[in-house]
Amino acid sequence: MSAPQPSAEALVSVSNIHTHYGKSHILHGVTLHVGAGEVVGLLGRNGVGKSTTLKTIMGLAQPSQGEVKFAGRAVTGLPAHKLARLGMGYVPEDRRIFRFLTVMENLRTGLDRRGVTAQRKQELLDKVFAYFPVLAERRHQPGGTLSGGEQQMLAIARAMMLEPRIILLDEPTEGLMPRMVSQIAQIIGALHRDGVAILLVEQNVPLTLQASERIYIMEKGMVRHHCAASDINVNDEAIRQYLGV
Amino acid sequence: MSAILEIFAAIPYDQVLIQTVNGIVTGMILALVASGLTLIFGIMDVVNFAHGELFMLGAYIGVVVLATTGSFWLALLIATLIVALLGAALQIVTLRPLLGRDPLTTILATFGVSLVLQNYALWQFGPVARKIQEPITGSFQLLYLEYPWYRLLIAALSAAIIGALWLFLKFGTWGIWIRAATQDRVMAQAMGIPVPWVHTGVFAIGAGMAAASGVLFGPLVGVTHAMGLDWVLKAFIVVVVGGMGNLGGSIAAAVFISLLEAYASIWVSPAQAVIVSFVVLILTLLIRPTGLFVPTPK
Numbered sequence: 180m181s182a183p184q185p186s187a188e189a190l191v192s193v194s195n196i197h198t199h200y201g202k203s204h205i206l207h208g209v210t211l212h213v214g215a216g217e218v219v220g221l222l223g224r225n226g227v228g229k230s231t232t233l234k235t236i237m238g239l240a241q242p243s244q245g246e247v248k249f250a251g252r253a254v255t256g257l258p259a260h261k262l263a264r265l266g267m268g269y270v271p272e273d274r275r276i277f278r279f280l281t282v283m284e285n286l287r288t289g290l291d292r293r294g295v296t297a298q299r300k301q302e303l304l305d306k307v308f309a310y311f312p313v314l315a316e317r318r319h320q321p322g323g324t325l326s327g328g329e330q331q332m333l334a335i336a337r338a339m340m341l342e343p344r345i346i347l348l349d350e351p352t353e354g355l356m357p358r359m360v361s362q363i364a365q366i367i368g369a370l371h372r373d374g375v376a377i378l379l380v381e382q383n384v385p386l387t388l389q390a391s392e393r394i395y396i397m398e399k400g401m402v403r404h405h406c407a408a409s410d411i412n413v414n415d416e417a418i419r420q421y422l423g424v
Numbered sequence: 425m426s427a428i429l430e431i432f433a434a435i436p437y438d439q440v441l442i443q444t445v446n447g448i449v450t451g452m453i454l455a456l457v458a459s460g461l462t463l464i465f466g467i468m469d470v471v472n473f474a475h476g477e478l479f480m481l482g483a484y485i486g487v488v489v490l491a492t493t494g495s496f497w498l499a500l501l502i503a504t505l506i507v508a509l510l511g512a513a514l515q516i517v518t519l520r521p522l523l524g525r526d527p528l529t530t531i532l533a534t535f536g537v538s539l540v541l542q543n544y545a546l547w548q549f550g551p552v553a554r555k556i557q558e559p560i561t562g563s564f565q566l567l568y569l570e571y572p573w574y575r576l577l578i579a580a581l582s583a584a585i586i587g588a589l590w591l592f593l594k595f596g597t598w599g600i601w602i603r604a605a606t607q608d609r610v611m612a613q614a615m616g617i618p619v620p621w622v623h624t625g626v627f628a629i630g631a632g633m634a635a636a637s638g639v640l641f642g643p644l645v646g647v648t649h650a651m652g653l654d655w656v657l658k659a660f661i662v663v664v665v666g667g668m669g670n671l672g673g674s675i676a677a678a679v680f681i682s683l684l685e686a687y688a689s690i691w692v693s694p695a696q697a698v699i700v701s702f703v704v705l706i707l708t709l710l711i712r713p714t715g716l717f718v719p720t721p722k
């Protein structure tokens with residue numbers, strides 16, 4: 180299938196990026212886009228380069244070729260901290276909570292920015308504590324003492340502190356029990372209603388198809404399939420071909 | 425039984441008291457030098473071989489400012505600020521380009537800087553030791569000794585500076601940034617923390633603290649271009665014994681080693697007492713290489 184053209188109003192558009200780790204060539208020309216407020220799924224087997232795609236968008240891995248645009252502006256090669264301040268939130272697959280910082284301090288890493296009034300900070304905190312009441316209870320506890328599910332919530336809440344226009348969400352349900360998984364699905368829905376775009380990397384195909392508007396499927400460092408989430412179901416041929424075991 | 429009593433009777437309690445005070449005084453100043461070193465290592469994985477020269481440069485700037493203004497406190501302040509700025513410049517020019525490279529490159533870079541600074545000082549100020557006049561000259565009676573108040577003041581000031589650093593790290597936004605970047609540089613950056621500037625800031629803080637200790641300690645030893653060597657060596661031992669990058673551990677180790685050396689000097693000459701710190705270092709590396717004062721390995 181031919182690579183989809185990024186629409187003019189795409190919030191994030193990635194064109195033909197190639198990324199290497201040392202000598203290994205991981206991404207072989209990935210092209211995709213996410214519209215403002217859109218939830219887009221990115222599927223693929225282990226090791227096909229999904230996380231690397233997110234890292235490249237976030238400025239944590241530098242592509243040797245290709246371009247990343249954010250809100251119409253070329254941002255390829257910008258350091259991650261600038262992208263974060265421009266409104267790109269990142270929730271990595273291993274969560275990467277600051278273990279020795281309290282929950283509150285973890286949130287403050289994104290909240291203490293220039294130009295955020297005390298009132299606005301309080302509103303943002305109230306909002307995430309309403310989404311994740313358990314974080315409010317544990318606000319003075321070191322992040323490393325939280326359970327896996329709580330750490331995942333903290334990782335999402337922390338990204339929300341940046342008031343991002345898009346969140347790059349890497350396998351948020353990995354290793355979580357079913358009740359937590361449905362809670363994460365609800366949060367994705369809530370963020371979507373708030374107008375936050377999400378690029379969702381997941382192994383959980385049903386959840387991805389249900390949460391996303393469009394999906395991309397990757398194989399060997401390339402996007403192989405692209406369609407509306409409603410046009411495909413779990414038993415589809417493409418799913419079986421690229422994701423089946 | 426009587427043998428034990430004899431041992432207790434043989435302890436010279438007067439000297440133990442005096443050496444306890446001495447150990448705490450040198451321990452606090454050593455803690456001040458070492459905390460800059462450990463802070464820098466913790467966040468950047470850089471072993472700063474120029475730390476002793478920043479200490480020395482602080483002392484020399486103290487000499488110059490004291491000579492022109494006559495104020496010790498002004499000398500302390502100005503030396504701290506100038507060396508902090510110099511530290512920031514050095515970090516930007518020599519270390520920032522090496523971020524993420526082999527640690528050997530940063531060791532060579534800071535070692536080079538230390539040679540340059542040392543020889544600059546030798547060229548500028550000559551080989552003769554300079555003196556910093558202490559701001560208070562009184563003393564009090566500690567048993568049979570006239571003990572200078574200034575020594576206690578050094579300990580108190582060092583403790584105050586370390587305490588201020590702790591508050592800064594604990595409560596300020598910059599403190600949270602520093603701790604976040606120390607734990608996970610990449611994630612800190614993804615949260616919008618300007619990590620390169622945080623590194624520069626930490627290097628400046630460490631350099632300023634080294635300079636402050638140089639000025640504070642100047643009156644006790646005399647200021648020479650090589651005065652940094654002894655201190656930085658000891659500070660390295662403290663940083664390793666306390667657990668690389670662990671601030672609380674470094675402070676505890678500084679006081680611990682200084683007390684041990686002070687007690688040892690009751691029985692052996694001060695020059696031999698220095699061996700104690702190496703013994704502690706070697707034992708630490710053998711028994712608990714992550715550091716004596718680290719509760720749980722990071």
Ligand SMILES: Nc1ncnc2c1ncn2[C@@H]1O[C@H](COP(=O)(O)OP(=O)(O)OP(=O)(O)O)[C@@H](O)[C@H]1O
Pocket residue numbers: 200203205223224225226227228229230231232272
């Ligand atoms: N830091 C690294 N250095 C070298 N190779 C790496 C590095 N990170 C990832 N790789 C390799 O790059 C390839 C793609 O990794 P990536 O993490 O992007 O895959 P993924 O699609 O996210 O897989 P998963 O579903 O397992 O998370 C893998 O073969 C992996 O081994």
Ligand SMILES: [Mg+2]
Pocket residue numbers: 229230231272349
């Ligand atoms: Mg991955």
